[in-house]
Amino acid sequence: MEPVTFSESGGIRYLHFGTELIQGAMRIRDPNEIYLEYNQQMMAWLLFLETKPGMRVAQLGLGTGALTKFTHLHCPAVKSTVVELNPAVIVSARSMFSMPDDDRRLETIQTDAKAFVKSSKYKNSFDAVQVDLYDAICDGPSASSLEFYKGCYNILKAPGVLTVNLFSRHKSFDINLKNICEAFDNRVLLFPESHDCNVVAIAFKGPKLEAEWRDVSARAKLIKAKTDLPTHQWVSGISRENVRQESKLSI
Template structure:
């Protein structure tokens, strides 16, 4: 089902839950706080040019449109349901190209496929069905597959529901899969809690370098990156001038 209000088009899957949104006159804009926070990997990694950007879960195509608009990277979105892709193409400005495409596959199969190992610099995981009752992929094996997709050097962002019963199980499996190299945003007003997980060599960066990067991200992409950085450092107890992830 599609609805529209005050210039924003919404996608629903036979329930009151909103699966995604698009501002009609600015299709590349990220409407929801949690979708903006899914891009927080930009604080730590420039859009990769030698590897791709991966998105697990198409929804209304918000993350896909944003990446296609702003990056030169190859963008691959994994969506198991071709009907969702068809809706996004007809009503949500999804335009597939050679460098921005949707593959119809189960997300767990995709992350475990050896062909995708170490092929991506950034991976965004937003896997909810129409009931929005916790992620549809949440196993230790799945999250280890996410790590392998970005093996040498990368950042993975994951959308969880902080108040849902699945949160602790997912966090336990994420922490195990990424060797505890994980930081979190506080819960959004809508209940989303975004996890950021790191792969590759240990990352050490000065506070000033992070602040410079946040200002650049904010300027380039019109995202609240300086506020993200303050929140993340405070929420995760990252103090001092040299910060480790």
Template sequence: MNPPIDISEEAGVRYLHFGSDWIQGAMRIRKPYALELAYTREMMAGLLLRDGLAADGGHWPRKVLIIGLGAASLARFVHHHLPQARIRVVEIAPAVVAAARQFFKLPTEDARFSVHLGCGAQFVLEHDETWDYVLVDGFDRNARAGVLDTEPFHQAVRARLSARGIMAVNLFGRARGYKASLQRIVRAFDDRALAFPSCDSGNVVAFGAAGEPIERSVEELRERARQLKAETGLDLLPTVTRLEAAGELPGGVLRM
């Protein structure tokens, strides 16, 4: 599978397209490790939900699986800002990997970072590894997620999550089947799922949690967001505000 790849640049930002105007990824050329698109920032909101320091003294997340490479935004961010994490990217299209290497500063493969060419769903089913953070952002040129938008896939991901594992999925909120997609995640995670309010782009990021319960007060979420902004430049304070305004924090607490 090799979609037609187009690269465009405007106002210091380089964009990836799959043969259409629809943006598949972006990188600000002078800030390659920042997350340019709002939904990619939201996909890292799992960092608000789990403590960066685990009870055993290790850091969270230690193992990150990224399904769908795009312009390598998530891969660059995690590789640069979470040095404790080992990262595996699964991408079905060789041309996307080639474009990420040539135009989007894809990290060099080594013991800590690797790219697997193939289907993300098949990879999850066939590789008996556990992951702390699974980021699912796979679409074709027609904005379809295919097998990545099925309940068996989400169940398979849940089975591969660690005791503090979290899955984040990018959903195209303007698609007709968006609510059905969200319900599949909710069922697969036995209601331990939450959709963050839609970004300006129309993307909605949904999270599913496994293992230890998550219970975060709005004050804790804001404090963690301030810490992340200071450490990485990632600003999730607007995300917390939108969650609160949307009524997703009953009693001022996020529970999953």
């Protein structure tokens, strides 16, 4: 297991895996804020799914717990399942990054995400799955095979949404994107690259989705009003970045 280390600068606390590379961050005076832009975009499933009692979300890779904390605070109807292999990451999320302990809406499972998605126990179990799996080298996702992404597809309900953090300026990007597209029948959208070279992919399971962008924008404004996520940039970015999506959302 990689060693878990920390640093602080300008009121921001950072998570590292024994190197200077950043694995997550938290604004100390506002621990429930999602500080990093790509992390914010990982919540984009909210654009396409209404939260309701019984909804389940899986977070593969815990990091600082930013997504888990956000969902726990802003989506009270949702039960989150966190999958994290490194026990030190789980401890640090709770002790250094203000992640709540497990309760009726939050369960933490210490296991390998690749084994988790292959388990028949979780087939068709989750409305949304968020994948942010990186190791100390941080040169691409640590789970990237077609088998892994087919597992992500299988644990999703229909309709269901997958969000994945990819590293754009590395050979792993094309490999991951190809495998996501194959697993999800090419029903994949991309955010524009963020300033830290991360690109978030959104993949869909279930019936075809068609919507006017103005309706998606109205949904984005509602989410911003309720959660303060910077969703005002999401719709324009997604519609510009993806071919054949300029006039309306059709995927």
